[in-house]
Amino acid sequence: MKKIINNPGDVVPEMIDGLVRAYPQYVKQIPETEAVVRSNKASMDGKVGIVSGGGSGHEPAHPGFVGKGMLSAAVAGQVFTSPTPDQIYEAIKAVNTGKGVFLVIKNYSGDVMNFDMASDMAELDDIPVKSIIVDDDIAVEDSLYTQGRRGVAGTILMHKIVGAAADQGASLEEIEKLAKEVLPHIGTIAVALSAATVPEVGKPGFELADDEIEYGVGIHSEPGYRREKIKTSHELVEELVSKIDSELHLDGSHKYAVLVNGMGATPLMEQYVFSHDLLNELAERKIEPAFMKVGNYMTSIDMAGISLTIFELVDDKWLDYLNYPVETIAW
Amino acid sequence: MKKIINNPGDVVPEMIDGLVRAYPQYVKQIPETEAVVRSNKASMDGKVGIVSGGGSGHEPAHPGFVGKGMLSAAVAGQVFTSPTPDQIYEAIKAVNTGKGVFLVIKNYSGDVMNFDMASDMAELDDIPVKSIIVDDDIAVEDSLYTQGRRGVAGTILMHKIVGAAADQGASLEEIEKLAKEVLPHIGTIAVALSAATVPEVGKPGFELADDEIEYGVGIHSEPGYRREKIKTSHELVEELVSKIDSELHLDGSHKYAVLVNGMGATPLMEQYVFSHDLLNELAERKIEPAFMKVGNYMTSIDMAGISLTIFELVDDKWLDYLNYPVETIAW
Numbered sequence: 098m099k100k101i102i103n104n105p106g107d108v109v110p111e112m113i114d115g116l117v118r119a120y121p122q123y124v125k126q127i128p129e130t131e132a133v134v135r136s137n138k139a140s141m142d143g144k145v146g147i148v149s150g151g152g153s154g155h156e157p158a159h160p161g162f163v164g165k166g167m168l169s170a171a172v173a174g175q176v177f178t179s180p181t182p183d184q185i186y187e188a189i190k191a192v193n194t195g196k197g198v199f200l201v202i203k204n205y206s207g208d209v210m211n212f213d214m215a216s217d218m219a220e221l222d223d224i225p226v227k228s229i230i231v232d233d234d235i236a237v238e239d240s241l242y243t244q245g246r247r248g249v250a251g252t253i254l255m256h257k258i259v260g261a262a263a264d265q266g267a268s269l270e271e272i273e274k275l276a277k278e279v280l281p282h283i284g285t286i287a288v289a290l291s292a293a294t295v296p297e298v299g300k301p302g303f304e305l306a307d308d309e310i311e312y313g314v315g316i317h318s319e320p321g322y323r324r325e326k327i328k329t330s331h332e333l334v335e336e337l338v339s340k341i342d343s344e345l346h347l348d349g350s351h352k353y354a355v356l357v358n359g360m361g362a363t364p365l366m367e368q369y370v371f372s373h374d375l376l377n378e379l380a381e382r383k384i385e386p387a388f389m390k391v392g393n394y395m396t397s398i399d400m401a402g403i404s405l406t407i408f409e410l411v412d413d414k415w416l417d418y419l420n421y422p423v424e425t426i427a428w
Numbered sequence: 429m430k431k432i433i434n435n436p437g438d439v440v441p442e443m444i445d446g447l448v449r450a451y452p453q454y455v456k457q458i459p460e461t462e463a464v465v466r467s468n469k470a471s472m473d474g475k476v477g478i479v480s481g482g483g484s485g486h487e488p489a490h491p492g493f494v495g496k497g498m499l500s501a502a503v504a505g506q507v508f509t510s511p512t513p514d515q516i517y518e519a520i521k522a523v524n525t526g527k528g529v530f531l532v533i534k535n536y537s538g539d540v541m542n543f544d545m546a547s548d549m550a551e552l553d554d555i556p557v558k559s560i561i562v563d564d565d566i567a568v569e570d571s572l573y574t575q576g577r578r579g580v581a582g583t584i585l586m587h588k589i590v591g592a593a594a595d596q597g598a599s600l601e602e603i604e605k606l607a608k609e610v611l612p613h614i615g616t617i618a619v620a621l622s623a624a625t626v627p628e629v630g631k632p633g634f635e636l637a638d639d640e641i642e643y644g645v646g647i648h649s650e651p652g653y654r655r656e657k658i659k660t661s662h663e664l665v666e667e668l669v670s671k672i673d674s675e676l677h678l679d680g681s682h683k684y685a686v687l688v689n690g691m692g693a694t695p696l697m698e699q700y701v702f703s704h705d706l707l708n709e710l711a712e713r714k715i716e717p718a719f720m721k722v723g724n725y726m727t728s729i730d731m732a733g734i735s736l737t738i739f740e741l742v743d744d745k746w747l748d749y750l751n752y753p754v755e756t757i758a759w
Binding site for chain 1: 431434445484639641697700730
């Protein structure tokens, strides 16, 4: 393992410290936690608070999406490990301004349990809390750490949608309804060229041969659905789009947002070549995305690979939410 | 070599196609070139045009920095290869609105020659052209492709400064003067954990052992000044800051901007841990950066490593330029 770190056990606190000190205009640390909250406290007044988070190793998720118009706070666990209920609870308290708090949870058993416990703790304080469990990864049912489907890069789009709605004054109930409506229209699938190395483990989560890829892997090196020889970008796009198509039933008369997401070690060069093939593939289906982003949003430490998220914009307002201005490090 | 591409020879045109189609709100392609220009044509009216570019493989540089408030156009050569004079000339023509065009050139012999030729072609058309050659890499004198010092990540800060000044209506002469004043106050130095693999070459530019790093490498796998066993982030920071200190003479009573730049395959996790150590090291020198950014700005395809740029803000106006709003993909 060759990494620019100090003691592997100190990676998370040091990383959060580096992040909040590099970007004090956007975020500050909640004392004695690895949670960060908006520096712009006034932007939360009278609004529903939006809290997300999860294990570390997915940077810029989640602290990079904290700021006016998106998340109110983000809680970081140890690498690939759920944050503790008490830290989530501190984040909920930090963002509650009387309108309640909405939690965006990726579907991992640990996250679901710990966010639930934090939610119970907050309700004892009379803070109304609602939540959505994001399970956008269409690759496999059930997985190493998940009942049902995993929550991956599509979660960032959920952050954006509910964050914009909250900033526009939506109530807790309205945000819950919106999130439930949005969720089934987001589908994500990934392909990996290499696995992530957790600093405290020191070796990759799985091994792929020099000419091998794996379709459908998760963001914690969970297994995918097929391993084979590396293909061209064009062929990878065909596979991933056809998988999403069988789920979302892509239709040239509908509107879509697209997120091409690098997994951490994938150069933008490859992400843009992939985007070229993707846009051609979609054009054949008479689809030109109404919204698109390309870059590292939900990573898996130093994994090489790409995930593709397609989000059907059933309501035009959802496109407005995606385009709504934010003040964050990484959107 | 395992990359998400098609034919290695098609990487640049496919990448540029993917980029402009993903972000039509910011950039469009200049026909029959690999140059991109602002979509917001009105934002260039009555302003000096700012053109930069260079070999591909440094994404998001340079097309990611095209937009109102920053570059007017960017020209992409083949991977690690200077763009041709005729493409640079097309970019100059595309952004000239009568106030002249300013070129930001990284100090590589090929770039200097080709931008000079394009400049001569433009002057035959009575387009006034001035330029700056950025040589911010303090690691070594002369290099594989450079007389003097190489131009690296500090170039992005130069783009930002001259782009903001141009947007505020500075004349070509004022921009040239500004760029010359700014240049000696920017210093950059890198450390590499691995080298980049050019798609058409198929293997890394150099080999480092599993526990080895190299200080002072360039963004085209040019040699650095020392190779040794991997150190902690804290020790790497000490080395890089002391090198920049001996050049810029860091002083707690002065103001600084800082850019921590990932080289392509370096996770944000490591970049933020590095930032934590950097901010501690600077704090010992009574320096708290007035401006900071952390992320992948000037990459070297899939190289693992980090560069550190420190920029002394001799004039408070330079800080305003850094904070001036832009409409780009990647700033």
